[in-house]
Amino acid sequence: MRVSRSLLVTLRDDPAEAEIPSHRLLQRAGYIRRVASGIYAYLPLMWRVLRRVSAIVREEMDATGALETLLPQLQPAELWQRSGRWAGYTDGEGIMFHLVDRQERALGLGPTHEEVVTALAADLLRSYRQLPVCLYQIQTKFRDEIRPRFGLMRGREFIMKDAYSFHADPDDLAATYAVMEQAYSRIFARCGLRAVAVEADSGAIGGSASKEFMVTADAGEDLVLTSSDGRYAANQERAESLPPAAVALPPAPPSTLETPGQSSIEALCSAHGFHPSQIVKVLLLVARFAGGRQQPLLIVLRGDQELNTVKLSNGLNRAHGPSWGSLLQLQPLEPGQLAAPDRLPFGFVGPDLDDAVLADSPGLEPTFLRLADGTALDLERFVAGANRRDLHRTGLSWGTEGDGVLAPPPRQDLRAAQPGDPCCHDPSQQLVAARGIEVGHIFQLGRKYSEALDARFTNDQGQDEALWMGCYGIGVSRLAQAAVEQHHDEAGIIWPVAIAPYEVIVVIASAQDPQQVALAERLYGELQAAGVDVLLDDRPERAGVKFKDAELLGIPWRLVVGRGAAEGRIERVERASGERQDGEVGALVDDLLQRLRQQRNPLA
């Protein structure tokens, strides 16, 4: 392709709306344009990148035996009602775009395809002899994100590869899950990304085992915790760790403590010399369930620990979802929700707070659901609020009766793992925090969807049973931007060869010099004939402009035809290393072709 004909529009200034480097660069170098919030046009250069990423994804998916399909984006509400997800995905802060057609039928734009693919499986799969099967597609997904941001990172319309596997038993599912994990590692490696697989929460999609693939980058929206020996990595939502040891509170009889205005752990510690682990803190929340129940929660944690809301939500769903409907929302209890806010001394609350503070509050259940993390329950003695303003108690303990003895709430794992915590697999290792961009997520779904949508097959015993399912996603457009986030410098993008829009750019230093033009044209033709994706910068610009653009675009190799053209000499510059070589055309090109063969597929 000739640059003069390529609709290349680069910007000299950073676009005002872009915050992170990858978004700025993609916009500035003419790869994407915003059409509306979270909705982008992929310009010709970007489309080439996306096609190359897709090609790698296809090769690796095909290699696992998966079958490519294309499923509808417009989906009937009825399917989603059958899986039980319609309300959750469309009400309130649901993320599904939905509409009503001229016949008053409700439809949604697919944010994911479990329903459609499971309905198809129900129709097509009848016998264990057909299993396992894995279907995949590369297609645009729609999600009405609460806050789209960072360009393609969190868009409302984006390209995704999603795959769904069907199995006769859980072992076979686990085997395919392992194959997919391998395929994913290969895909990210081939795309030139440093990615780590981390244990993850399976979230709203449901299921048991789940892993996320994270591209490490400062702009990442997720916090990943890894052990320094590399044997453990997990999303913080899901991470497990050993709690750091508590500092024992010296034995003393129970007593009250004047704590004027000391409503935070820090204030308490600095005023009285406590260690945060000697204090028991109480969080008051309200959980809203699909059945309409608004349940006040009293959460007890050790003072140095933080609540992991994902663990709490999962626990609530498990214990109460069947009777109260699924958990919709978890929010702090606000004084405004109480009939008599004055009765509740926020900041001085202890685990034994009386349910009476909730009395007559409209909409709220009249009693707290009380839960305590093990770290708090394992304290022998502790400090806690006295349930009266400006007053705490010390020398408290857990038990059934006695002075200063509080009834322990039911135990549940609620604490968030933190950087610096000892690792479960080896207490001598500590967790280290890194930011990550989620580019892939694989799940063992189990039978959640097949049971809901009645996707059944006949097993080898002649019995009818629900299919076992897995699902596997890769954010294709997000992956492309994540690559930029990981590979750029001051001057612009530095594409890995495997996903670059073009592998080589031939720059004519002076388009007025017929000798330069002739040599560049010859070179351009030869490279094309050799199967190289090559750009020819034939614009009548000054050399400096073309060099800047080549760097901004991030083309891995630049061949400059300039002063040496008459002697058949050119300059070759590698974008990533900045390494320059002057030499005779033929030799430099031969060497380049060799390097390209290797760089196109680092795993080959």
Add this chain to the structure above:
RNA sequence: CGGGGCGUAGCGCAGUUUGGUAGCGCGGGUGCUUUGGGAGCAUCAGGUCGCAGGUUCGAAUCCUGUCGCCCCGACCA
């Protein structure tokens, strides 16, 4: 949804406090010079100042409403 900010030429911005009929840089066209690291000079084109009401002799500027966009948070396969 809560908090904050911004909508003025294709892009980046000034002008708004104190109302007087719109400007700068980049980019685009043309001509001359220049020609290996985002050139110089000259010249031209390009804006219903997001939109709708209102106040005023007069509104980019003041008031009301509305739409859009960005950031933080909540939220999120």
